[in-house]
Amino acid sequence: MPDIKVVRMKDVQEMTGLSRATINRLRKEGSFPPHINLGARAVGWFEHAITEWLQARMSGQTLSYGEEC
Structure with a gap:
């Protein structure tokens, strides 16, 4: 199992080059990793x-994560 590191939205934006709106749209469509709740108003993603x-994405594959509500 990889080392577990949680990254916040700002880090995800820097890693991917995507805007917050695009990340949220892709997540809702089920084509971006789901976030985890860290607190009442805080979310993050597993870095791995x-x-x-x-x-x-670099190899031309599309991963599916299922739609979120």
Whole structure:
């Protein structure tokens, strides 16, 4: 299992080059890793999930995470 590191939205934006709106749209469509709740108003993503998503995009693959409500 990879080291568990949680990254926040600002870090995800820097890692992917995507805007907050695009990340949220892709997440709702089910084509971006789901976030985890860190607190009442805080969310984050597992860094390894973002890295895997980026690697898949670079190789032309599309990962599916299921739609979120």
